[in-house]
Amino acid sequence: MRSFAVSLLILPLFFFLSFGLKSVLDVDLLGLIVFKMELHDPDGKLSSWNVDDETPCGWTGVKCDNNTNYVTDLSLDGFSLSGKIGKGLLRLPSLQRLSLTNNDISGTLPVGVVNLDSLISVDLSSNVITGVIPDGFLDNCGKLRELSLANNGLSGGIPESMGLGSCSSLEVLNLSGNKLSGPIPAGFWGLTGLRELDLSNNAFSGVIPVGLGKLFNLKSLILKRNAFAGSLPDDIGQNLLFNRIDLSGNSFQGGIPESVRNLSRCVFFNLGNNSLTGELPAWISELRNLQTLDLSGNGLNGSIPDSLGKLKLLQSVDFSRNKFAGILPESMSTCNSLKNVSFSQNAFTGGLPKWTFALGLQQFVASGNHLDGNLEIPTSSINLTLRLLQLSGNAFFGAIPMSIKNLQHLQLLDLSQNSFSGPIPVSIGEMKALQVLDLSVNQLNGSIPSDIGGATSLKQLILGENYLSGSIPTQLKDCSSLAILILSWNKLSGSLQPNIGNLAKLQIVDISHNNLSGPLPEQLSKLARMVSFNISSNRFSGDLPSGNFFHSIPISSLSDNPSLCGSLINVSCPSVPPEPIVLNPKSSSTVNSTIASNFHQKKIILSISAVISIAAAAVIALGVIVITVLNFQVRTSANALEFAGDYFSRSPGTDTNSGKLVMLTDDDP
Template identity: 60%
Template sequence: MSAVVLSVLLLLLVPICLSLDPTTLNDDVLGLIVFKADLQDPEEKLLSWNEDDDTPCRWTGVKCDPKTNRVTELVLDGFGLSGKIGRGLLQLQSLRKVSLSNNNFTGTFHSGIARLGNLRTVDFSNCGLGGEIPDGFFKQCRTLMEVSFANNGFTGSIPESLELGACSTLASLNLSGNQLTGPIPKGLWSLNGLRDLDLSDNRLSGEIPDGMSKLFNIRSLRLKRNAFTGALPDDIGTCLLLKEIDLSGNSISGELPDSMQKLSMCGVLNLGGNSLIGDVPAWVGELGNLKTLDLSGNRFNSTIPDSIRKLKGLENLDLSGNSLTGKFPKWVFKLQALEKLNLSDNNLGGTLELPTSPTNLTIKVLHLSGNTFSGVIPLEIGNFRELRILNLSRNGFFGSIPASIGELKSLEGLDLGHNHLNGTIPSDFGGAISLKQLILEDNFLTGNIPSQIERCPALSSLILSKNKLSGPLLPNIANLTNLQTVDISENNFSGALPMSLSNLAHLVLFNISHNKFSGALPAGNFFNSIPISSLADNPSLCGSIVKVSCPAVLPKPIVLNPNTSSEVSSHENPSSLSSNLHHKKKIILSISAVIAIAAAALIALGVIAVTVLNIQVRSSAATNSAAALALSEGGYYSHSPATESNSGKLVMFSGDDPEFSTGTHAVLNKDCELGRGGFGAVYKTVLQDGRPVAIKKLTVSSLVKSQEDFEREVKKLGKLRHPNVITLEGYYWTPSLQLLIYEFVSGGSLNQHLHDRKSGRLLSWQERFNLILGIARSLTHLHELNIIHYNMKSSNVLIDGSGEAKVGDYGLAKLLPMLDRYVLSSKIQSALGYMAPEFGCRTVKITEKCDVYGFGVLVLEIVTGRRPVEYMEDDVVVLCDLVRGALEEGSVEECVDRRIGGDFPADEAVPVMKLGLICTSQVPSNRPDMAEVVNILELIRSPQDSQEDELP
C-alpha cells in the first residue's frame, strides 16, 4: 500500500494497546516500545520496532554506542507520527540526542527528559505541542547544549527556571514561533555559554533588559515580530561576537546606541519595522562585515550617509519607509556585491543617474517608488542584465519609456505607474521574456498595446489603466495564457473584444471600464460572471451580462453618391440594375431618385440573401437527413458515388437494427437536444423497440485524422462495459460528420442536481458518497485500460434511475489525435477549476494523475455543493483553497453542503474532503492512483473493518 494511502489511513487507525513483560526486555527496548505505544504511526515508519528484539540498535531512527549497545540518538524527524510524547524516553539513560521535529503530537512533554545525564540535544520543533513549557525541564538541564521548541503552540511566559543558572552549558535556545507572552527574564542574560538565541514570532513584550554584556559568546540574536518597546540596551555593543541581529517587527524606539559601532563582526543588522528616530549614523559604514542592512519602516530623517559606500560586501540595503532626504546616492552602484536596493517611500529627489557603461552590476531588485525623483528614466537601465524587479512608481519621471528595458531578459516585475511618462509602450518590451508583472498605470501613454507583448508568455498581471491608450485590443493578447489580472480601464480603446479572450483560464480580473469598446462580449469561463463594474462606460457593448441584446448581422446599407457618374454592365450585381436603365449614360440623380434606387437595391439584396440562406438550410438539412436516414435504415447509403460527403457508414456494436420510432426528423433535431459540451452537442431519440439512445454529434471534425484511426479507437471504446460508465453502442461516419451513439441515462447530470435548484433534487449524504465511490470505480476501470478521461467535471457525470453514477465523455481525446494539451485545455477542460496544473506546462507529461486531480475537485464539489470556482462581486473563491483553509482552521465540517443540514456522519465527510485535497495536490506524484482512492473510500465507509485489518 502506497505512502499516500497510509497517510489517509491515519484517519482510521486507533492506538494499539500492548501488554509488555518487563523481565524479557532491556531498558532501551522497553522504553522505546512504551514510547511507541503512545503514538500513531500511519506511515508505518516504526514497523521495524519489534518488542521481541534483544536490542533496538537496528530499528529505524535509532543509533547506539557500538561498545555498549545503548541508545545514544533517537531521530524521528518528519515521520508523520501523532499522539503524545510519553514517559518511555526516560528509560534511555545513554541518550545524547532526541529529535522529533515535523510530526503531529499533542499536549506537552515530560520535564524529566532533561534528567537524562548524557542528553545534549533536544529538538521538538514543529511538532504540534502546546500548553506551557514544563518549568522543571530547565531546572535539570546541566548537560543540555541545544534546545529547540520552535513552531509549536506553547503559551505562558518563558520559564523562570532558565534564570537559575542550571543550563550553564546551553549554547542554542530556540523558542520561536509560539505564543509566549510577558517580558524577557533578565536572568536569561546569565546564560553566558549561549551562542544562538531565537525568541522570534511570539507575543513577548516590555523592554529588552540591560545586562547583555554577560552574553559574551552570543553570535545570533533573533527577537523579531514580538511587541518589545523602549530603547535598545546601551550595552548591546558589548556582545562583540554578534554576527546576526534581527529585532525587526517590534515597537522599539529611540536612537541607535553608539555602542553598536563596536559590532565589527556583524553580517546581518535588521531593525526594520520599529519606531527608531534620528540620523542613520555614519558609523554604520564601519561595520565592515555587513551583508544585510535593514533599517526600513522607522522614523529616520537624515540623508543617506556616504560611509555606506565602504561596505564592499553589502548585498541587501533596505532603508525604505523612513523620511530620508537628499539626492539619489549614485555611489551605490559601485557596491559590487549589492543585489537588493530598496529606498522606496522616502523624500529623496533629483534625477536618477546610472552607470554610463556596462559594469559588473549584480543588482536584482531596484525599488525606488514613493519618492520625488524626476527627469527621464535613463537608457542605461538596460545595463542591469541581472535585474528581476524594477519599481520606479509614484515619482515624477517624465518622457518616454526607454526601449532598453526590453534587453532585461531576467526582468520579472516592472512598475512605472503613477508618473508623468508619455509616448508609446515600446515594442521592444517583447524582449523581456521573463516578465510576469507589467504596471504602467496613471501616466500619459498613447498608442496601442504592442503586439510583441505576446513574446512575454509568463505575463500574469497587465495594468495599463488611466492612460491615453487607444486602438483595438489585438487577439494575440489571448496567447498570454498565464494572465490573471488585466486592467486597461480609463483609456480610449475601441473596437470589438476578441472572442478568444474566453480561453484565458486563469483570469480573475478583466477591467475595461471607461473605454469605447463595442460589440459582443466573449462568452465562457471568466466572462460568464464578469462584474458589471469592470464593463462600465462602454455603451456599445452588448450581451447578457450588460443586459443589452446584440443586433443581428445585416448586410451593410448601400450608399449612393448623387454626383457620381459611372458606366455599368448588365452583368454586374443587383445594386447596379437601376443604373442600367440609362444604358451606360452619365446621369445626375435627384435626392428622391437616390432614395428610390437605394430602396430597390436593398429589396434586391434582401431577396438574394434569403435565397442564399434557403440554399444553405436545404444543404444542411440534406446532410442531417442523410445521416438520419442511415440511422433509421441501419446500414449504408449513397446518394452520389462522385461525392464522398454524401456517403456514410453506420455500425451498431450489438448488431441490432437501429430503427427510430420517431422518424428521421428526431435525429439532430434542435428540439431533441439534451446539451452541449467541449466536443459537441447531444441529442435524444428512440429506437423502434422503445429503447432511447443519446446521439453525440462531434463538432471538431477537422481534428479527426482518418476514418481508420477513428474507427479503431471507437471500436475499442465500444468494448468497454462497466456499471459506472455510459456504454457506447455504435457510431456513424462520414468525412464531414461523425456521430457517437450512447445508451440514454434518464436521471440528469450531477451538475444539475448540485447546482440547479429548480430542476435538480437534493442529494442526501448517502447518495453523495455512493456517487463519489461510483465515479472513482469508473476511473479505476478506465485507467486499467490505459484510457485517460481528460475531462472530469460534474456535467459529464449522469445519474441513472437507481441513483448510480454514470461517467461519460471518456476517451474522446484519443479520437482526435491532432489535439495537443493546449487545445485540450480550452476545448475539453472548459470548466475552470477542474484542470490539473500540469496542463499549463509542455515539459510535464500528462498522465492518469490529471484525472485524479479533476476527481479531487469533483469530490469537494459533491460534498460542499459549491462550484469549483465562484466569482463574487469583488472576490474569487477557489473551492480547493476554501476547504484547505477551513481544514487548517479546524472548521472543515462547516464546508459540508448546508442543504443536507446536520444529517451527515462527520467521520465520513471529513476524511472524504481530506481525500479530495490529497487528490488535488499540485505535484502529480503526490496524488494517489484511482485504485488506491477506491480502497480508501471503502475503508472510510467501513472504518471498523479497516481497524480490524490493521491490528497485528
C-alpha cells in the same frame, strides 16, 4: 585445585556481567517499544521496531554506542508521527541526542525528559505540542547543551525559576514560533552558558531586564517579532562576542545605545520595525565586520554619515521608512561587497550616486523620496548586475535612456510616479530577464513599441496613466508568462486583438479609459485564470463573449461602452437578419444572374396573364348582359325559355369558382 577455585570465583562474576548487560539492553528495547506504543505511525516508518529483537541497534532512527550497544541517538525527523511523547524515553539512560522535529506530535512537554543525565541535545521543534513550560523544567538539565521547542503551540510565560537551576551547560535555547507571552524573568540571565538565544515570533512583552550583559558567551540574540518595549538595554555592548543581533518587529524606543560600538565582531545587526529615534551615529563604522545593517521602519533622522563607507564588508543595508534626509552618500562607493541597498520612503534629495551602477549591486531601492535629475545608465554593461531597480515616487525627469538595455540581468524595473517623458525605449525588448516593468504615472508618449514582445519573461506590464497612443502591439502575444497587463488612462486606440487568447496566464487586465473600439474577441473566454478585467470608458461594441470570468467581474468594469450589449449588462443586442444560404459558393454569381433573369421573365408572364384575365372577364360580363336582354325579349316563347334555361344550367356561372380572379402583382413571388 587453585585454578578450579579461581574459576568458581570468576563464574558468578561472568554471569552477573552477562545478565546485567542483557538487562540494560532489555531496558533500552522495552523503553523504545513503550515509546512507540503511544505514537501513531501512518507511514510505517517504525515497522522495524520489533519487540522480539535482541537489540534495537538496527532499528530505523536508532543509533547505539559501538562499544556498549547502548542507545545513544534517537532521530525520527519528518516521520509524520502523531500521538504524544510517553515515559518510555525515561528508560533510555544512555540517550544523548533526541530529535523528533517535523512531526505531528501533540500533548504537553514531557516532564523529566530533559533531565536525563546523558542528554546533550533535544529537538522537539515543528510539532503541535501545547501547554505551558513546566516550572523547574530546566532545573536539573545535567549535560544538556541544546534545546529547541520552536514552532509548537506552547503558551504562558517563562517560569520564574528557569535559569536559576543547575543548567549552566545549556548553550542553545530556541523557543521561537510559539504563543509564549509575558516578560522575561530576571533570573533568566542565569543561563550563563548560552551562546544562542532565540525567543522570536512569540508575544513576549515588557522591557529587557538588566543583566543581559552577564551572558558573556552569547553570540546570537534573536528577539524579533514580539512586543518588547522600552529602551534598548545599555549593557548590550558588554557581550563582546555578539555576531548576530535581531531585535526587529518590537516597540523599542529611544536611540541606539553607544555601547553598541563595542560590538566589533557583529556581522548581522537588525533593529528594523521599532520606534527608535535620533540620528545614525558616526561610530557605526566601528562595527567593522558588519555585513547586514537593517534600521528600517523607525523614526531615525538626519543624514547618513560618510563614515559608513568604512564598512568594507557591508553586503546589505536597509534604511527604508525613516526620516533620513540629505543626499545619498558618495562615500559608500568604497563598500565593494555591497549587494542590496534600500533608501526608500525617506526624504533624500539630489540625484543617484555614481556608485549605483558601479559596485556590482543586485538590488537598489530608493522609492518615495525627493530624488531628481536624469536617469543615467552606463553604456557599458560591465558590473551591471542589478536584478531589481526601484525608483518610483520621485521627481526624475527626461527620457528613459536607450542604454537601459545594458541592465541585462534586471528582473524588476519600477520607474513609476516620476516625470519621465518621451517614448518608451524600444531597447526594452532586448531585456530578456525582465519580469516586471512599471512605468505608470509618468508623461510618456508615443506608441507602445512592438519590440516589447522581445521581453519574453515579462509577467507584469504596467504602463497606466501616461499619454501613450496607437494600438496595443500584437507582439505581446510572445510574452506567454504575462499575468498582469495594465494600460489604463492612456490614449490607446484600435481593437483588442484575438491573439490575447494566447496569454493563458493572464489574471489582471486593466485597459480602461482609452479609445479602444470594436468587438471583444471570443478568445477572451479561454482565459481561465482571469480574476479582474476592466475595459470601462472605451468604445467597445457588440455582444460580450461567453466566458468564465465575465460572470464574476463587476458590471462597473464594463461600463461606459455605449455600444456594448449582452445579458450581463442588461442591454439587448440588435437582431441581425439571417444570411442567405448558398449551396455552391463557386457558382454564386451564376445563380444570382439566373435568379435575376427568371424573376424578370416571371414579371412579364404575370403581366400578360393579368391582361388576358381582365379581357375574359369583360367578355363574360358582356355576354351575360346580352343574354339577359334576349331572355327578356323571348320570355313569351316557351321553347326559347326552355332553351335559355338549359343554356344557363350548363354555363360556367354555376361553378363555385366563377368570377374569382387571382390577382398576381409584381410583389408576389
